[in-house]
Amino acid sequence: xxxxxxxxxxxxxxxxxxxxxxxxxxxxxxxxxxxxxxxxxxxxxxxxxxxxxxxxxxxxxxxxxxxxxxxxxxxxxxxxxxxxxxxxxxxxxxxxxxxxxxxxxxxxxxxxxxxxxxxxxxxxxxxxxxxxxxxxxxxxxxxxxxxxxxxxxxxxxxxxxxxxxxxxxxxxxxxxxxxxxxxxxxxxxxxxxxxxxxxxxxxxxxxxxxxxxxxxxxxxxxxxxxxxxxxxxxxxxxxxxxxxxxxxxxxxxxxxxxxxxxxxxxxxxxxxxxxxxxxxxxxxxxxxxxxxxxxxxxxxxxxxxxxxxxxxxxxxxxxxxxxxx
Amino acid sequence: xxxxxxxxxxxxxxxxxxxxxxxxxxxxxxxxxxxxxxxxxxxxxxxxxxxxxxxxxxxxxxxxxxxxxxxxxxxxxxxxxxxxxxxxxxxxxxxxxxxxxxxxxxxxxxxxxxxxxxxxxxxxxxxxxxxxxxxxxxxxxxxxxxxxxxxxxxxxxxxxxxxxxxxxxxxxxxxxxxxxxxxxxxxxxxxxxxxxxxxxxxxxxxxxxxxxxxxxxxxxxxxxxxxxxxxxxxxxxxxxxxxxxxxxxxxxxxxxxxxxxxxxxxxxxxxxxxxxxxxxxxxxxxxxxxxxxxxxxxxxxxxxxxxxxxxxxxxxxxxxxxxxxxxxxxxxxxxxxxxxxxxxxxxxxxxxxxxxxxxxxxxxxxxxxxxxxxxxxxxxxxxxxxxxxxxxxxxxxxxxxxxxxxxxxxxxxxxxxxxxxxxxxxxxxxxxxxxxxxxxxxxxxxxxxxxxxxxxxxxxxxxxxxxxxxxxxxxxxxxxxxxxxxxxxxxxxxxxxxxxxxxxxxxxxxxxxxxxxxxxxxxxxxxxxxxxxxxxxxxxxxxxxxxxxxxxxxxxxxxxxxxxxxxxxxxxxxxxxxxxxxxxxxxxxxxxxxxxxxxxxxxxxxxxx
Numbered sequence: 001x002x003x004x005x006x007x008x009x010x011x012x013x014x015x016x017x018x019x020x021x022x023x024x025x026x027x028x029x030x031x032x033x034x035x036x037x038x039x040x041x042x043x044x045x046x047x048x049x050x051x052x053x054x055x056x057x058x059x060x061x062x063x064x065x066x067x068x069x070x071x072x073x074x075x076x077x078x079x080x081x082x083x084x085x086x087x088x089x090x091x092x093x094x095x096x097x098x099x100x101x102x103x104x105x106x107x108x109x110x111x112x113x114x115x116x117x118x119x120x121x122x123x124x125x126x127x128x129x130x131x132x133x134x135x136x137x138x139x140x141x142x143x144x145x146x147x148x149x150x151x152x153x154x155x156x157x158x159x160x161x162x163x164x165x166x167x168x169x170x171x172x173x174x175x176x177x178x179x180x181x182x183x184x185x186x187x188x189x190x191x192x193x194x195x196x197x198x199x200x201x202x203x204x205x206x207x208x209x210x211x212x213x214x215x216x217x218x219x220x221x222x223x224x225x226x227x228x229x230x231x232x233x234x235x236x237x238x239x240x241x242x243x244x245x246x247x248x249x250x251x252x253x254x255x256x257x258x259x260x261x262x263x264x265x266x267x268x269x270x271x272x273x274x275x276x277x278x279x280x281x282x283x284x285x286x287x288x289x290x291x292x293x294x295x296x297x298x299x300x301x302x303x304x305x306x307x308x309x310x311x312x313x314x315x316x317x318x319x320x321x322x323x324x325x
Numbered sequence: 326x327x328x329x330x331x332x333x334x335x336x337x338x339x340x341x342x343x344x345x346x347x348x349x350x351x352x353x354x355x356x357x358x359x360x361x362x363x364x365x366x367x368x369x370x371x372x373x374x375x376x377x378x379x380x381x382x383x384x385x386x387x388x389x390x391x392x393x394x395x396x397x398x399x400x401x402x403x404x405x406x407x408x409x410x411x412x413x414x415x416x417x418x419x420x421x422x423x424x425x426x427x428x429x430x431x432x433x434x435x436x437x438x439x440x441x442x443x444x445x446x447x448x449x450x451x452x453x454x455x456x457x458x459x460x461x462x463x464x465x466x467x468x469x470x471x472x473x474x475x476x477x478x479x480x481x482x483x484x485x486x487x488x489x490x491x492x493x494x495x496x497x498x499x500x501x502x503x504x505x506x507x508x509x510x511x512x513x514x515x516x517x518x519x520x521x522x523x524x525x526x527x528x529x530x531x532x533x534x535x536x537x538x539x540x541x542x543x544x545x546x547x548x549x550x551x552x553x554x555x556x557x558x559x560x561x562x563x564x565x566x567x568x569x570x571x572x573x574x575x576x577x578x579x580x581x582x583x584x585x586x587x588x589x590x591x592x593x594x595x596x597x598x599x600x601x602x603x604x605x606x607x608x609x610x611x612x613x614x615x616x617x618x619x620x621x622x623x624x625x626x627x628x629x630x631x632x633x634x635x636x637x638x639x640x641x642x643x644x645x646x647x648x649x650x651x652x653x654x655x656x657x658x659x660x661x662x663x664x665x666x667x668x669x670x671x672x673x674x675x676x677x678x679x680x681x682x683x684x685x686x687x688x689x690x691x692x693x694x695x696x697x698x699x700x701x702x703x704x705x706x707x708x709x710x711x712x713x714x715x716x717x718x719x720x721x722x723x724x725x726x727x728x729x730x731x732x733x734x735x736x737x738x739x740x741x742x743x744x745x746x747x748x749x750x751x752x753x754x755x756x757x758x759x760x761x762x763x764x765x766x767x768x769x770x771x772x773x774x775x776x777x778x779x780x781x782x783x784x785x786x787x788x789x790x791x792x793x794x795x796x797x798x799x800x801x802x803x804x805x806x807x808x809x810x811x812x813x814x815x816x817x818x819x820x821x822x823x824x825x826x827x828x829x830x831x832x833x834x835x836x837x838x839x840x841x842x843x844x845x846x847x848x849x850x851x852x853x854x855x856x857x858x859x860x861x862x863x864x865x866x867x868x869x870x871x872x873x874x875x876x877x878x879x880x881x882x883x884x885x886x887x888x889x890x891x892x893x894x895x896x897x898x899x900x901x902x903x904x905x906x907x908x909x910x911x912x913x914x915x916x917x918x919x920x921x922x923x924x925x926x927x928x929x930x931x932x933x934x
Contacts, residue, residue, distance in 0.1 A: 017584070021332045025651055025658035026420045029585060051665060058335055058661040081360045106338055167673075280676075283669030288700065290662040291421070302694070310701065312673050315687045317701025 012036075016109065020060055031298035036062050036109075038297040039129060043067040043119045044136030045095040047079030047277040048164045051286025052134065052293070054082075057103055059294055063111035064103065065130070066096040067119055079277045124149050131297055132158040134289070137234045140202075140224050147174055147198045158296045161198070162289050163220070165235070166274025167312035169285035170220050172198060175296055175303055182302065193305050196323045201306060204324045206256035214318050216309045218263045222249045223271050237272045245272060278312065285310055288317065326372045330620065336661040374401050374747055379800055383409035388678045390414045390671055394657075396441055400715075400745040401801060403428065403436035407716055408802030412678045416667050420658045421693035423667040427674050427686040427706055430716065437745075438710035448821065453483050454529055455539060459632065459641050463652045466631035467617050470521060471624065473502050475604060475615040485525050510605045514598040515547045522546070522634050542639045550594045573607055575599035575626045576646065584646040588630075590637045597630035619654025628653050666691050666701070714744075714828065720793075720806040725781070725824040727789050727811045732759060733777035738822050739807075740796055746803060752795045756786040781809070 012020070012029060016036070024032050038061055042053060045068040053064060072090045077083050082102040083090070090098060096114045103112045115126075119135070120142045127133060127149055135143055143161050150157040151174070159174040178193040196204075202221060226245050227234055237245075245268050253260045288308055295301035307320040327349045329340045339356035340349070350368035357366060371377070373393070383389065383405045391413065393399050399415065406413040406428065413428040415436055428435050451457070452465050469484040486500045501520045504513045526544035529535065575596045581588060588596065600623055604612060608623070617624055629649035636643050650656065670689045677685050687703040696702060712719045723739065732751075736759060740749045751759040759773050781788035788794065790811035797804045807826075815823045 011583075018331045020335055022656070022659045023335050024647075025656065026660060054338055055661045055665060058338055060335075083360070085360055085362055105341065108342070280669035280672035283665045283672070284701070287662040287665035287669065290665070291660075294662070304695075304700070308700070315670075315673070315689055315701065315703030316699055317691075319695050319698050319700060 016060065019107075019109075023059065027294075027298060027300045031300040032060065034298045035294065036060050038131045039063045039065070040293070040297075041065045041067065041115070041127070041130045041133045042136075043134070044138055045070075045076075045080065045082075045099050046136040046162075046164070047279060047282040048162050048169065048286045048289070049134070049136035050080050050082050050099060051282045052162065052289045053099070053103055054106060055286060055290030056293060057106045057110045057112065059290070060107065061110055061297070063113070065113050065115045066100050066103075067115045067117070068096040068099075068136075069094045069116060069118075071095070072098055075276060079279055079282060120145060122146065122149075124153055127157055128153055128155055130157060132160065132293055134160045134162070134293065136161075137163055139234055140228050144197075144199050150174070151176055151197055158293070159198075160289060160293060162285060163234075164277045164281050164285055165223075166270040167278045167281050168216055168271065168274075169281050169308075169310045170216065171285060171289050171292065171304075171308040172201070173292055173296075173304060173306050173308075174198060175305075178296075178303060180299065180302065193303070194323075195306055200324065201322045204322055206253070206258045206262075208324070209322065213320050213322070214309050214311075214316075215263055215267060216311055217307060217320055217322065218258075219267045219271055222252060222263060222268065225252065235275045237275060239269065239273045241272050242269055281310065281312055284317070326370060336659055336664050338661065373398055376748075376800060378405070380405060380408045380802055383411050386411055388412050388414060388675050390675055391416065396443065397745060400437055401747055404715060404798070404801035404803045406430070407435055414671050414674050414678065416671050418659060418663045418667050418691075420660065421663055421691075423663050423691040424689065425667055425670040425674055426688045427678070429678075429683070429686070429706075431709065432683060433686065433706035434709055435713060435716040437715040438707070438713040448818070449483060453485075454535065456635065456639050456641065459636055459644055460652055462632040462635040462639070462641060463628065463649060465635055466628045467653050470631050471615075471617055471628055474517070474601070475612050475624075478502075478613060484521070485528070486520075488520060488524055504605070510602045511598070513605070514601040517601065518547050518594070518597060518634075521631075522638060526638055540640055545590075545634060545638050547594065547598075550591055573603050573623050575603055575623065575630075578603075584650075587643050587645045588633065590634065590643075593630045593633040593637070593643065596626055597634060600627040600630060617653065619650055619656065625650045625653065663691060670701070712828070714805050715803065718804065718806075719828060720808055721826055721828040722808045722810055723794075723824060723826050724810045724812045726813060726815070727781040727809065730781055730823060731778055732781060732784065734822075734824070735781070736777065738824065739826055743826055744796060744805065746796060746798045746801065748798050748800055750797045750799070752797070753784070753786045753788060753792060758784055758786060758788075758794075 012032060016032070017024070020032055040056065040061060040063070042049060042064060043066075045066065053066070057064060072083055072093070072095055076095060077085065080095075080099070082099040083095075084098070084102065094114070094116075096116075100112050100114045104110075119138055127146070133146060133150060135146065138161070147159045150159045156176065158176075161170075161172045163170050174195045174197060175193065176195055178195065180191055180193075181188050182191045183189075202224075206218065222245060223237065226232075226241065226248050227237065229248070230244075242265070246265065249263055249268065250260055253263070285308075288310070291301075292304055292308075295303050304319050305321055305323075307322050308317065309320065310317045328346055329337070329344045329349055329352060331342070331345055334340060334342065334345075337349075339353045344352045348368070348370040350370045354366045354368040357364070369378075374397075386409075389402065389406050389411055391399060391402055393402065403413060403415075407430050410430055412430075413436065414425065415428060416425045417423065426436070427433060447461060447464060451461055452469065456462050456465065469482060472480065473482050473484050473486065484502075486502045488501055502517065508516070523544045523546040526542050530541060530544070576582075576584075579592070579595055579599055581592060581596070603623060604627070615624070617628065619625060625646065629644070629646045632649060632653075633643040635641075644652075651658075670691070674686065674689075686706050688706055690702045690704070692700060692702065709716055711717050714721055723735075725735070736749060736751070740746050740751065748761050749759065750757065750761075758776055760769075765773075776784055788809055790809060792809040794807045794809060795804065796807060812825075815825070
């Protein structure tokens with residue numbers, strides 16, 4: 001038995017102290033408390049998002065609201081470990097409902113629920129209920145809109161997107177103006193990060209970015225533009241799209257004054273064909289995302305700014321700062 | 326062979342609250358089958374070092390993935406994988422840090438080619454007489470005081486339990502830790518307190534030499550800390566069910582509710598007395614056989630209190646129960662996210678192994694603060710270390726006094742401890758001088774028992790300078806030669822074991838040990854020397870520090886990978902990552918990680934992708 005602090009609602013309960021012992025040893029009681037008071041909206045139950053949800057639920061987030069009206073598919077079964085292998089349980093239920101059910105099991109102290117409807121239909125009032133919004137695959141337009149709403153609220157709402165294709169993954173972080181304390185040689189220095197919005201970030205001309213920015217950044221932008229131009233549901237691309245995508249790449253590179261060779265054919269092909277996620281990559285990217293959300297909500301630890309990329313092919317996990325500052 | 330604990334549940338997500346106490350292997354299997362019913366999973370609830378898991382067992386597999394939490398087991402599996410010719414994917418995490426490494430016999434380093442930090446040990450005198458850090462006080466409280474009072478009394482213990490009681494000469498040789506017949510618990514507790522915190526300190530102070538260049542400790546007697554008689558009464562009867570031993574708590578009955586609080590000297594003293602009293606009154610049966618268990622609330626309270634009073638005595642800052650428990654229990658901090666990242670990386674490497682994609686194997690390091698924009702850093706594996714005594718059968722040298730040292734010391738300190746051998750067989754030429762095993766005949770066993778107590782030169786097949794001993798372990802298919810060199814004298818401080826093993830990685834022979842060793846470092850394998858990251862025109866250079874290898878002859882220096890986290894000074898066994906990224910180079914795609922020798926300009930380039 002480990003004794004917790006029993007007085008006052010502010011303190012952690014004995015149960016929390018026992019369960020979270022190993023992580024409290026990392027980030028302390030205060031951070032744990034802040035986590036337990038945080039509320040998150042998660043949209044789009046992809047394999048990576050599911051990994052992410054598992055992580056924050058285990059960590060003791062206050063509440064999670066899941067949004068995804070899509071029905072369960074075979075593909076979901078292959079990358080989503082929250083979906084039970086039981087036809088009966090899946091009949092007529094949405095991905096969000098099925099995942100919600102499984103997720104509750106992971107930590108009885110976390111409140112998990114479902115929000116029905118379309119992500120793009122959400123307004124500021126609804127978003128105000130949350131401290132962070134995390135979006136799995138969605139159209140660029142929708143992501144841009146939601147990020148825009150978050151930035152306009154008087155309440156600070158952290159915004160994250162994540163997308164994994166083939167054996168690659170991308171995370172975007174927008175914490176607006178983020179103030180944190182950093183220890184520099186015994187002094188506590190207050191630092192501030194200014195995050196660009198999603199719209200601002202992707203608008204930064206490519207030729208103004210450092211030359212060693214990973215090609216994955218550009219490749220994802222090309223695919224993103226392609227999907228938008230073709231009105232595709234995000235992730236619905238095939239190998240056959242390569243020639244159109246190559247053409248679009250040409251146009252974009254010209255407009256941005258960079259060499260087309262910066263975005264290899266081979267990478268584009270992989271992303272076009274590999275719309276199904278690769279489970280170990282989901283775990284890796286979902287893990288990094290989980291850590292970033294925990295940092296942002298607990299206020300402890302240096303957040304990454306503002307993109308993270310992983311490619312299993314070379315094994316690197318890279319942070320890129322895509323901003324005009 | 327582990328069972329599930331509550332503190333596992335924050336990250337080991339195949340388990341639920343209802344599974345606490347059950348077998349990890351079995352429950353994990355059931356949980357996985359729920360979302361992947363058609364896989365063949367066999368659960369063995371057993372110690373991986375058991376003889377049933379021999380080379381033939383390992384040969385069944387195409388790849389082995391380790392998720393072990395101690396160095397000993399990892400070394401054992403490493404040897405079995407080498408023997409079986411099966412690739413091994415190793416891994417470990419501590420907080421935000423983690424790594425995944427791949428080991429393929431003949432192609433890459435084995436797990437033991439590079440030095441691993443062995444559990445930290447402290448010189449005896451530091452623990453018994455001259456502590457300077459809180460951890461020294463914890464080790465004293467746990468391995469000396471707690472062990473003496475509640476553990477096996479017949480075990481050797483460095484705690485001074487004798488007093489020169491001038492008033493009663495017949496009690497001169499009394500062991501003060503034994504409760505007297507007519508003595509009640511309270512009196513006994515105070516007597517112990519005064520002896521270890523008062524008398525023993527006064528005794529130490531009488532030796533001026535010790536304190537010439539050190540701060541003197543202050544003796545602490547109960548009457549000074551808790552002057553009022555009422556103050557050291559037993560705490561109020563707790564309202565919890567006192568027949569339930571797991572709910573016994575001294576701090577609780579004293580009204581101290583928050584494990585994160587640092588108690589005052591008076592409070593610590595009360596907890597000390599109360600805990601001692603509770604052990605005697607409610608857990609008599611345990612006394613004499615108890616070993617410290619971090620999940621035993623009362624034990625943790627006692628050790629915390631004792632360590633704190635000692636700390637106060639020596640002017641060392643006191644710590645909370647929460648912190649003390651972490652130190653005494655060697656608790657490794659852990660979270661779900663890092664584990665998820667490492668798990669994903671393990672699978673990626675495993676897939677490469679199964680696909681036979683040899684050139685793509687990577688060692689991957691997960692860091693907290695990005696190094697050159699990277700949170701995940703892949704490095705090509707090195708070739709096997711030709712000086713590795715495990716996979717390259719490099720001979721070792723042991724400097725020892727062959728006239729005085731008993732075989733038993735060699736077996737314990739060298740063969741089992743340093744060499745990590747599980748079931749040793751020691752031969753001198755073709756003569757067996759020692760073996761272990763269940764199937765030995767009685768007279769052999771007796772013979773070996775006799776041998777253990779003999780000095781090396783007195784063995785039936787005398788071991789002297791120039792002798793070569795062969796050490797083997799059939800299960801591990803491990804074999805190693807040790808050249809014996811006689812040496813007369815050893816430095817007590819620097820070489821307290823009275824022998825020096827050479828040819829090993831420096832880590833394993835340089836540390837002056839020990840006493841009370843603290844327990845094994847748990848999940849983290851990686852090493853911990855500082856590295857710096859600097860930039861040349863088109864390369865990253867992760868400078869990996871090496872200890873100089875005393876073997877002039879061996880060409881390849883043993884390299885320690887290291888990464889030092891300047892933001893986490895308390896990080897115990899974690900990897901530390903240098904945060905000195907400096908000017909980031911905007912150049913190349915071809916970034917190379919360069920391993921640099923400290924004392925040589927030999928550079929071995931490892932390609933980063």
